[in-house]
Amino acid sequence: MAGPEAGARGDIATRWVELVVALLFVLAGAIVIVDSLRVGITWAEDGPRAGYFPFYIGCLLTFAGLYVTVETLLRWKKIDTTFVTRDRLKPVLLMLFPSIAFVVLIAWLGIYVASFLYIGAFMLWQGKYGWLPALGVSAGLPIVLFLVFEKWFLVPLPKGPIEHLLGF
Amino acid sequence: MEDVGNLMHGFAVALTWKNLLFMLVGILLGVLIGVLPGLGGANGVAILLPLTFTMSPTSAIIMLSCIYWGALFGGAITSILFNIPGEPWSVATTFDGYPMAQQGRAAEAMTAAFTSSFVGAFFAVVMITFLAPLIAKFALRFGPPEFFAVQLLTFCSFVGMGREPPIKTIASMMLGFALAAVGLDTVTGQLRMTFGFTPLLQGFDFLIAVIGLFGLGEILITMEEGLAFKGKGGRINPAIVLQTWKQLPQYWATSLRAILIGCWMGITPGGATPASFMSYGMAKRMSKNGAKFGEGQIEGVIAPETAAHAAGTSALLPMLTLGIPGSPTAAVLLGGLLIWGLQPGPLLFVEKPDFVWGLIASMYLGNIAGLIIVLTTVPWWAAILRIPFAIIAPVIVVICAIGAYTVHNNMFDVYMMVVFGVLGYLFKKLKYPLAPLVLALVLGDMAETAFRQSMLLSKGQIGIFWSNPLVGSIVTLALVLLAWPLVSRVIAALRTKPPSRPVGADVS
Numbered sequence: 193m194a195g196p197e198a199g200a201r202g203d204i205a206t207r208w209v210e211l212v213v214a215l216l217f218v219l220a221g222a223i224v225i226v227d228s229l230r231v232g233i234t235w236a237e238d239g240p241r242a243g244y245f246p247f248y249i250g251c252l253l254t255f256a257g258l259y260v261t262v263e264t265l266l267r268w269k270k271i272d273t274t275f276v277t278r279d280r281l282k283p284v285l286l287m288l289f290p291s292i293a294f295v296v297l298i299a300w301l302g303i304y305v306a307s308f309l310y311i312g313a314f315m316l317w318q319g320k321y322g323w324l325p326a327l328g329v330s331a332g333l334p335i336v337l338f339l340v341f342e343k344w345f346l347v348p349l350p351k352g353p354i355e356h357l358l359g360f
Numbered sequence: 361m362e363d364v365g366n367l368m369h370g371f372a373v374a375l376t377w378k379n380l381l382f383m384l385v386g387i388l389l390g391v392l393i394g395v396l397p398g399l400g401g402a403n404g405v406a407i408l409l410p411l412t413f414t415m416s417p418t419s420a421i422i423m424l425s426c427i428y429w430g431a432l433f434g435g436a437i438t439s440i441l442f443n444i445p446g447e448p449w450s451v452a453t454t455f456d457g458y459p460m461a462q463q464g465r466a467a468e469a470m471t472a473a474f475t476s477s478f479v480g481a482f483f484a485v486v487m488i489t490f491l492a493p494l495i496a497k498f499a500l501r502f503g504p505p506e507f508f509a510v511q512l513l514t515f516c517s518f519v520g521m522g523r524e525p526p527i528k529t530i531a532s533m534m535l536g537f538a539l540a541a542v543g544l545d546t547v548t549g550q551l552r553m554t555f556g557f558t559p560l561l562q563g564f565d566f567l568i569a570v571i572g573l574f575g576l577g578e579i580l581i582t583m584e585e586g587l588a589f590k591g592k593g594g595r596i597n598p599a600i601v602l603q604t605w606k607q608l609p610q611y612w613a614t615s616l617r618a619i620l621i622g623c624w625m626g627i628t629p630g631g632a633t634p635a636s637f638m639s640y641g642m643a644k645r646m647s648k649n650g651a652k653f654g655e656g657q658i659e660g661v662i663a664p665e666t667a668a669h670a671a672g673t674s675a676l677l678p679m680l681t682l683g684i685p686g687s688p689t690a691a692v693l694l695g696g697l698l699i700w701g702l703q704p705g706p707l708l709f710v711e712k713p714d715f716v717w718g719l720i721a722s723m724y725l726g727n728i729a730g731l732i733i734v735l736t737t738v739p740w741w742a743a744i745l746r747i748p749f750a751i752i753a754p755v756i757v758v759i760c761a762i763g764a765y766t767v768h769n770n771m772f773d774v775y776m777m778v779v780f781g782v783l784g785y786l787f788k789k790l791k792y793p794l795a796p797l798v799l800a801l802v803l804g805d806m807a808e809t810a811f812r813q814s815m816l817l818s819k820g821q822i823g824i825f826w827s828n829p830l831v832g833s834i835v836t837l838a839l840v841l842l843a844w845p846l847v848s849r850v851i852a853a854l855r856t857k858p859p860s861r862p863v864g865a866d867v868s
Contacts, residue, residue: 206790213786217531224538227553231545239816242545242552245808249537256531263527275789280584287583288782291576291757295778299771303762311754319750329751333758345411347766 202278207271210264217257224250290314302352304334363493370717374422374725382415382423383722387730390430395438395741397749398579398756400448401431401672402688402798406567407575407763409696417700418715422722424696425676428689429481429726432632432672433734436473436665437741440466449632449668452640456653456660463656467596470738471604472658473665476615478731480666483619484626484673485723488680492709492720495681499706504813505824507682509834511807513841514684515796517628520841523637524793532787533796539564540804547812559772566801567767570692572777573794575760577784579753596738604658611662614643618663622670626686627678632671639667673723680704680716684803688795691802 228243228250235241264271276284290310297306312330315321341347342360351360373379393404405424412420435450440457453473460469502510515533519526542553543563554560608615618639625635643663644653653660675686676693683705685691697704702712709716734741764777787794800807818824826832 209786210790213790213792217535220535220538223553224541227555231548231550231552235820239547240812240820242548242550244815245811246538246541246552249534249541252530253534253538256527256534259527260531276584280586283583283586284580284785287580287753290754291781292778294754294757295761295774298761298765298774303758303765307758311751311758314754315750319748321750329755333755337758337762341762341766345414347410348769349762350765350771 204275204277204281205271206273206275207264207268209275210271211261214257214260214264218254218261219257221250221252221254221257224253286318298350300352302355303349304338305352305354307334307337363490366493366713366717367489367721369713370719370721371725373418373714373718374721379419379422379718379722380725382419383426383726383729384733386423386426387430387433387726387733390427390432390730391434391437391734391737391741392430392744393427394431394434395744396752396756397444397582398575398753399759400574400578401428402692403571403574403760403763404431405689405692405696406570406767407759409567409692409699410763410766412696413699417697417702418718420700421693421696421715421719422726424693425719425722426726426730428672428693429723429730430733431689432481432669433474433477433730434741435668436470436477437734437738438745440469440473440661441742442745449636449672450664451633452636452664452668453661455640455664456655456657459654459656460658460661465656467600468604468658469656469661470596471601471735472608472661474731474734475605475608476618476662476666477669478727479615480619480622480669480671481673481727482724484623484670485720485727487623487674488677488723489720492677492681492716495677496706496709499682500710502682502706504810504817505827505831506834508807508810508814509825509831509838510678510682510684511803511810513628513834513838514678514686514803515800516838516842518793518796518799520844521625521628521634522793522796523634524791526845528790528792529796532792532794533800536797536800537804537807539569540566540801541808546805547809559770562768564776564801565767565773566798567692567695568764568773568776569780569801570688570798571760571763572780573784573787573798574688575763576757576778576781577788577794579756580781580785581788582749583753596735601735607658608662611659614647614659614663615666617642617646618666619670622667622672623674625667626671626674628686632668632675632687635671636664636668639663673727676723680708680719681706683806685799688798691799695802 224246228247231243232241233243233247235244290313294306294310297309308330311333312326315326315329316323337349341349389408390401390404393399393401405427408424408427412423415423432449435445436453436457439445439450439453440461443454443458445451445454457469457473460466518533519529522529540563542560543551544561545552551561621639621642622632622635625638626632640660640663643659644650647653647657647659649657649659672687672689675690677686679685679690679694683694683703685694694704702708702715760777761774764774765771767773784794814824818827825835
């Protein structure tokens with residue numbers, strides 16, 4: 193989504209990100225206003241209705257979003273900075289996507305197995321570690337976590353089929 | 361003298377073996393959190409909060425506040441040795457701290473940093489000891505309009521004193537209020553902004569937001585910057601410590617200014633980060649060595665560290681006395697108090713004196729213990745930083761996920777944590793401040809209730825906020841602060857107009 197003038201190919205220009213985030217603020221503000229109108233922003237017999245306070249919040253949120261939008265558009269040519277270059281975006285996404293996969297895996301496999309896979313995979317591919325250190329850290333941490341949370345502090349964490357097989 | 365008696369009683373509460381142990385554990389965990397990227401005071405305390413549910417509230421708050429002190433100390437280590445601020449408030453410490461380390465004066469810089477942190481915190485605690493009971497007594501007479509006025513002041517001071525663009529501060533703050541409004545409206549019992557989606561019934565918990573924004577968001581930024589931890593060795597020996605201590609008294613004026621800036625910025629929620637920058641700038645302007653700042657001046661370490669710690673500590677004053685936190689970490693501690701069934705505010709001093717004075721006493725003890733611990737364990741922490749990021753990053757994400765899950769034992773919260781993480785990355789890069797968002801999310805319900813009650817009292821007349829001198833002056837002060845960026849811009853424009861070219865515009 194980079195503009196034509198933005199640095200090297202694939203670099204993301206700051207103004208586009210600025211614009212999109214500002215419009216998201218406007219959208220969020222609009223949602224708040226619409227929902228406040230739904231529950232009522234006026235005065236009932238016993239006092240203000242539920243939308244009375246959030247309505248003004250929504251108005252200010254929309255105003256702030258519009259302000260940044262207009263400001264960005266007015267200074268469009270002047271904002272020629274790069275938000276993130278392509279080769280710096282890569283490590284960010286290589287962090288973000290595995291983390292999303294990890295979070296999704298928690299629901300299926302429980303947090304211990306998911307952590308084992310996530311840390312192990314991360315160390316093998318990103319850190320270029322050998323099998324042994326990767327296995328050590330990725331298996332060691334869940335065991336420590338298990339002892340701290342389930343045994344010591346008695347805080348249950350999400351568990352999956354493997355833990356159930358082991359009788360937890 | 362009543363306060364001194366109360367404080368002594370507090371020491372008796374805090375000085376049990378169990379509490380001392382929690383204090384020690386808290387400080388060690390805190391320094392660890394402060395040293396690691398992606399874990400900081402706010403989200404570190406948020407993640408560890410669920411672990412304290414089984415403890416007594418006094419032990420729990422002692423441990424959590426010690427984590428906070430530890431994190432404040434820990435931030436300085438990475439700034440000086442690695443030129444990487446572990447915490448936002450230690451950014452200013454890198455300016456002179458890292459050059460000192462490059463010149464082989466790391467031990468001197470760290471001793472100065474830790475000692476001035478301690479001095480800043482100590483004076484702030486003394487201030488809390490004597491001011492807190494007075495403010496609490498005074499605030500007992502507050503009604504809903506006064507409470508709303510104080511909250512308005514809190515939020516307006518973010519706009520007026522923040523370093524970020526004012527309009528972005530407002531945007532981020534309003535987003536916090538909007539998220540706080542999601543869920544069940546406690547007054548009318550109506551559902552707001554849930555759109556029939558069940559997980560939203562409970563609303564957004566600010567702990568989840570804190571863990572995502574400051575945790576995953578920070579990790580993503582660190583990944584982008586591709587930091588390699590190449591640092592100086594950090595060995596401290598007693599001779600250098602004593603030698604540095606001998607030098608420090610001659611900078612008393614710098615310290616005093618830093619303490620005043622820090623206390624002021626902590627009570628009005630400017631927070632530790634702007635306080636450290638302001639103090640650094642002030643020291644640079646006032647010092648006769650001002651021109652040499654940035655090349656490794658010890659004053660350049662003393663000023664920001666003293667102010668950051670004074671601000672971080674005094675942020676607890678409005679939290680305890682009014683129930684209004686002065687910083688995101690204070691907000692998390694406030695959240696903890698609410699979970700343990702303690703309502704922070706003036707009544708806390710009347711109803712739970714043991715708890716309040718135990719906490720204040722633990723601030724004295726925690727800071728003394730913190731100073732000794734960091735001075736003796738620095739090389740160890742420096743070694744932790746040499747662990748490659750490919751190991752630390754996924755481990756921190758796992759810890760954040762666990763922290764988010766344990767708040768309500770809810771998977772939806774973990775997904776939200778990731779969303780907040782992405783938001784944190786974007787906001788930070790676009791200069792939307794995160795602290796107002798978090799505080800608005802915490803205080804949203806309270807502010808709304810106070811506003812609605814005020815409106816009920818006055819039957820919808822906004823004039824109630826000027827109905828007596830107290831509330832009137834607070835609201836007016838708040839509005840002045842809100843308009844401050846605009847006013848100062850107008851003044852600056854008027855000043856630079858007459859000469860055709862701006863002369864001596866200092867863009868630093």
